[in-house]
């Protein structure tokens with residue numbers, strides 16, 4: 001059974017605006033994510049999803065406002081180390097940074113120190129190695145521990161990166177298009193890993209283009225378009241053909257399937273003439 005979600009706010013956005021090259025690329029009036037909440041952020045290319053993630057993780061900052069536009073656990077000023085401890089991030093672009101010959105265990109261990117693709121021999125301890133092994137075990141890939149990361153498939157690397165995000169035991173994991181570029185087997189294992197984490201009580205923020213990624217454990221969907229939140233609510237009311245066709249400006253049909261356990265899955269098909 002899923003633990004009961006908390007209502008304590010993890011992140012609160014109020015009139016949060018990001019401007020780049022003379023234009024507002026993100027303008028969020030109100031958005032609140034609770035501790036342990038499982039939410040999907042869905043939107044077309046260029047709608048501002050990655051900008052929103054980078055805002056949540058404080059990689060970028062919003063325009064100054066009298067009232068702080070972003071609060072983390074109710075606080076405006078917060079050390080980056082606290083954010084890193086609370087939020088684990090996995091994105092499909094991170095694997096590009098792993099271009100040196102390192103065993104998977106080493107890459108996962110690097111998550112303890114915020115390093116990616118650099119040896120951790122100086123800072124490595126038996127405790128950090130043990131934590132890395134445990135994270136690999138949680139992802140069901142302990143067999144990859146000693147394998148050189150440059151020899152792994154994209155699907156395997158993606159799971160190593162999830163283990164890396166998990167190694168410091170964050171409360172919430174942010175997945176930025178985690179299935180992009182993976183084959184069906186890779187997608188299966190990444191989605192399975194996300195479900196395992198959701199069931200273990202972790203908060204999940206899943207950024208995606210595809211309703212297929214929205215697993216049964218995710219109840220809330222935020223729709224982004226042209227840098228704005230255009231809808232925010234239960235997935236049952238937002239993952240409909242009409243809403244999704246309007247969001248992506250294409251004739252699309254959302255299909256649903258309910259399995260023997262009563263869990264509902266979504267998929268998207270194009271409607272050609």
Ligand SMILES: Nc1ncnc2c1ncn2[C@@H]1O[C@H](COP(=O)(O)OP(=O)(O)OP(=O)(O)O)[C@@H](O)[C@H]1O
Nearest residue numbers: 020021025043044045046047048049050051052209
């Ligand atoms: N540094 C920048 N300077 C100018 N424009 C930017 C900058 N960063 C992002 N943008 C623009 O802001 C908009 C939102 O970008 P963002 O990457 O957040 O979208 P996205 O929803 O993540 O897109 P995708 O699905 O393609 O990854 C896009 O139009 C993008 O071109």
